[in-house]
Amino acid sequence: MEGMGMIILAALVSGLVLLALLLWAFASGQYEDLDGDAVRILIDEEDAAEP
Amino acid sequence: MGALTLSLAPPDHADDLSRHVRRDADCESFEVAVTGARCAGCIAKIEKGVTALPGVAFARLNLSTGKLLVRGHDFAPQAVLRRLRDLGYQARPFEAAETLSAEDAEGRFLLRCLAVSGLGTVLAMGLTDAVWYSSDMAPALRQGFFWLAAVVTVPASLYAGRPFFRSAWKGLKARTANMDLPISLAVVLALGLSLYQAANQAAHTYFDAAVMLVFLLLVGRYLDYRLRDKARGAARHLLALQSLLVRRLGPQDTLETVSARDIAVGDRVLVAGGERVPVNGVLEGDTDLDVSLVTGEVLPKAVSQGMTALAGSIVSGAPVVLRATARVEDSLVADLARLLEAGQQSRSQYVRLADRAARLYVPAVFVLSTLVLGGWLVVGASLSVAVTSAITVLIITCPCALGLAVPAVQVVATGRLFRRGVFVKSGDALERLAEVDLAVLDKTGTLTLGMPVLRNAEALPPGLLDRAARIARASSHPYARALAAAAGPGPVAQGVTESTGQGLSRGAERLGSAAWIGARGDSPLWYRDGDGAPQGFDFSDVIRPAAPALIEAMRTRGIRSEMLTGDRADIAARIAAEAGISSWQAGVTPQQKAARMESLRAAGRKVLMVGDGINDAAALALAHVSIAPGNATDISQRAADMVLRGDDLSAITEAVDVARRARRLVLQNFAVAVAYNLTAIPLAALGMVTPLVAAATMAGSSILVTLNALRLARG
Numbered sequence: 140m141e142g143m144g145m146i147i148l149a150a151l152v153s154g155l156v157l158l159a160l161l162l163w164a165f166a167s168g169q170y171e172d173l174d175g176d177a178v179r180i181l182i183d184e185e186d187a188a189e190p
Numbered sequence: 191m192g193a194l195t196l197s198l199a200p201p202d203h204a205d206d207l208s209r210h211v212r213r214d215a216d217c218e219s220f221e222v223a224v225t226g227a228r229c230a231g232c233i234a235k236i237e238k239g240v241t242a243l244p245g246v247a248f249a250r251l252n253l254s255t256g257k258l259l260v261r262g263h264d265f266a267p268q269a270v271l272r273r274l275r276d277l278g279y280q281a282r283p284f285e286a287a288e289t290l291s292a293e294d295a296e297g298r299f300l301l302r303c304l305a306v307s308g309l310g311t312v313l314a315m316g317l318t319d320a321v322w323y324s325s326d327m328a329p330a331l332r333q334g335f336f337w338l339a340a341v342v343t344v345p346a347s348l349y350a351g352r353p354f355f356r357s358a359w360k361g362l363k364a365r366t367a368n369m370d371l372p373i374s375l376a377v378v379l380a381l382g383l384s385l386y387q388a389a390n391q392a393a394h395t396y397f398d399a400a401v402m403l404v405f406l407l408l409v410g411r412y413l414d415y416r417l418r419d420k421a422r423g424a425a426r427h428l429l430a431l432q433s434l435l436v437r438r439l440g441p442q443d444t445l446e447t448v449s450a451r452d453i454a455v456g457d458r459v460l461v462a463g464g465e466r467v468p469v470n471g472v473l474e475g476d477t478d479l480d481v482s483l484v485t486g487e488v489l490p491k492a493v494s495q496g497m498t499a500l501a502g503s504i505v506s507g508a509p510v511v512l513r514a515t516a517r518v519e520d521s522l523v524a525d526l527a528r529l530l531e532a533g534q535q536s537r538s539q540y541v542r543l544a545d546r547a548a549r550l551y552v553p554a555v556f557v558l559s560t561l562v563l564g565g566w567l568v569v570g571a572s573l574s575v576a577v578t579s580a581i582t583v584l585i586i587t588c589p590c591a592l593g594l595a596v597p598a599v600q601v602v603a604t605g606r607l608f609r610r611g612v613f614v615k616s617g618d619a620l621e622r623l624a625e626v627d628l629a630v631l632d633k634t635g636t637l638t639l640g641m642p643v644l645r646n647a648e649a650l651p652p653g654l655l656d657r658a659a660r661i662a663r664a665s666s667h668p669y670a671r672a673l674a675a676a677a678g679p680g681p682v683a684q685g686v687t688e689s690t691g692q693g694l695s696r697g698a699e700r701l702g703s704a705a706w707i708g709a710r711g712d713s714p715l716w717y718r719d720g721d722g723a724p725q726g727f728d729f730s731d732v733i734r735p736a737a738p739a740l741i742e743a744m745r746t747r748g749i750r751s752e753m754l755t756g757d758r759a760d761i762a763a764r765i766a767a768e769a770g771i772s773s774w775q776a777g778v779t780p781q782q783k784a785a786r787m788e789s790l791r792a793a794g795r796k797v798l799m800v801g802d803g804i805n806d807a808a809a810l811a812l813a814h815v816s817i818a819p820g821n822a823t824d825i826s827q828r829a830a831d832m833v834l835r836g837d838d839l840s841a842i843t844e845a846v847d848v849a850r851r852a853r854r855l856v857l858q859n860f861a862v863a864v865a866y867n868l869t870a871i872p873l874a875a876l877g878m879v880t881p882l883v884a885a886a887t888m889a890g891s892s893i894l895v896t897l898n899a900l901r902l903a904r905g
Contacts, residue, residue: 147338158305
């Protein structure tokens with residue numbers, strides 16, 4: 140039973156970290172253009188426009 | 191109408207694009223609607239091409255929305271548009287005020303709520319599952335788990351539940367009870383009850399139920415938002431396409447290119463052959479006008495100096511100068527604009543299925559929980575038992591699956607129609623389409639191709655068509671184009687001169703009107719070589735091959751068809767007979783079309799209007815539901831509920847079928863959700879619902895409803 144508190148605490152903290160990451164991803168526009176992101180990987184590096 | 195896409199190269203930029211550029215402290219941004227980009231190659235080509243322009247620091251194309259964002263210092267917006275055109279893409283600037291400021295804050299807010307409630311659900315289930323599955327847990331430990339669950343779920347539910355709280359509050363202020371009222375009450379009461387139970391060392395809490403409720407309902411809410419957002423995006427795109435650019439003549443006859451909206455009364459505008467007349471005005475020369483978009487008449491009209499040209503007509507003869515008599519906003523018939531507005535209002539009065547369900551459901555739930563409260567008190571139970579049971583009934587009947595029942599089906603249905611080439615602008619348009627019992631169709635450009643086609647090709651002497659077509663290919667006049675189309679691909683004659691309102695000549699050969707050629711007859715176009723015998727060409731509009739099948743398909747589905755056209759009665763009679771339509775009216779003005787919609791509505795008919803022209807726009811807006819073919823004018827596409835991607839009329843039949851199936855599935859979903867809840871209500875009323883049962887009914891009915899909706903994606 141000693142470790143349980145630690146485990147629960149770890150679950151809560153990691154959950155909050157994940158949530159923070161997700162909210163950051165939303166805010167930085169990573170879900171704005173899913174169609175474009177899917178095909179951008181096909182663009183050759185030297186041909187790509189400067190970001 | 192096909193003529194729109196055939197227009198000659200329009201002016202590609204306005205000299206003043208400043209109102210399309212937003213200036214911030216450290217950079218300027220410019221947004222362009224790009225059409226035609228579809229692949230990685232397009233993205234690379236466009237971004238590289240635009241970034242190479244002087245002053246441009248950043249260019250990024252959003253493939254989902256077709257929006258190109260350009261940032262930099264002192265770059266020329268005209269150069270960006272020209273570069274895009276050189277690369278082979280159509281480009282129109284967005285108005286800065288239109289897009290950059292109107293960021294979709296609502297979508298981001300819903301997404302944040304979804305993330306918070308999703309995480310809250312996962313954590314709460316982990317914490318409370320531990321309690322459910324260990325019956326021998328020490329009370330103190332159980333208490334600890336409950337308080338942990340409270341720490342997670344209370345803030346998460348209150349944060350993520352705000353979309354519902356706001357809507358319920360708005361509803362209350364307007365003295366109506368919408369679906370969000372019982373939802374908000376259930377969430378708040380579940381949290382309150384659980385806190386009370388935890389403090390009193392009870393065995394059950396509903397922390398997980400509250401946050402799960404919010405999460406599942408937000409899924410439905412987000413799907414609904416995505417549908418509306420897609421439609422809004424399309425409308426914005428259309429708006430950008432409407433920012434028509436025109437050539438204005440300055441004081442010394444200098445030409446400058448300006449946005450059509452900047453044309454003032456009295457300005458002189460040059461309109462080249464194939465271009466659209468931007469504003470109502472008086473002609474300063476002779477030319478031919480294609481008015482099929484404005485009135486529905488297919489054959490072009492010869493007009494002369496001093497006559498009025500209406501906005502939307504296409505100049506099919508020589509370039510002409512026009513003195514504007516109205517601004518762009520006033521150029522559509524004022525009545526038409528007013529009717530458009532009235533149509534949009536009457537449509538907003540339509541009560542969606544979900545709202546109709548809410549009107550029945552919300553009072554029922556409140557009555558039920560009041561009865562439970564009263565029942566327990568009458569049989570002598572303590573107040574706490576009675577209140578607990580009443581709240582449990584509220585939680586268990588919460589319309590979780592009802593919130594998903596409609597959006598889930600509509601998302602699947604619109605997705606399926608989108609792949610079929612039908613763009614649905616709103617979810618309730620599908621609901622309205624399912625109710626239709628009468629189809630009213632426009633003739634020109636909808637049932638027919640909307641352009642003249644040569645009729646007497648077989649009767650011509652051999653070789654004559656080819657000789658005439660060689661000259662005709664040099665002109666963009668509708669008759670000349672029809673002649674060239676009938677002859678097929680071939681060479682263009684050199685040295686053809688065009689005499690406005692008369693015809694084309696090359697040496698001794700002449701192609702033009704009867705009077706000019708020196709011939710007598712009814713044919714609108716004649717060919718004569720020197721003093722040889724003149725030969726006439728006859729033209730008429732022809733029906734689309736898919737039209738009779740569409741009318742027949744509608745009949746088998748119990749939908750009668752009717753044709754309204756502004757064209758002549760003899761032409762209308764022939765087309766109606768070929769399409770298999772028995773009731774039709776010819777010579778109808780736009781106002782009469784709209785009035786017909788009003789009278790059909792008053793007679794209780796649910797009308798589907800299909801039309802493409804400017805003269806159809808008001809009728810499209812007033813109909814119960816409306817569809818515009820992909821070649822329709824911008825204003826018709828805006829007024830219609832659905833837009834076909836191409837001009838394949840058979841897609842309309844499929845849209846009706848999908849709409850009817852979607853309606854059936856929605857009703858089934860309501861039944862599933864209500865049935866599921868009904869089984870749980872007696873248990874809740876008797877105080878026998880454990881949190882486990884609550885969670886199972888909620889998740890179970892939501893999953894069932896979603897799976898049922900997915901059936902529409904197949905076959």
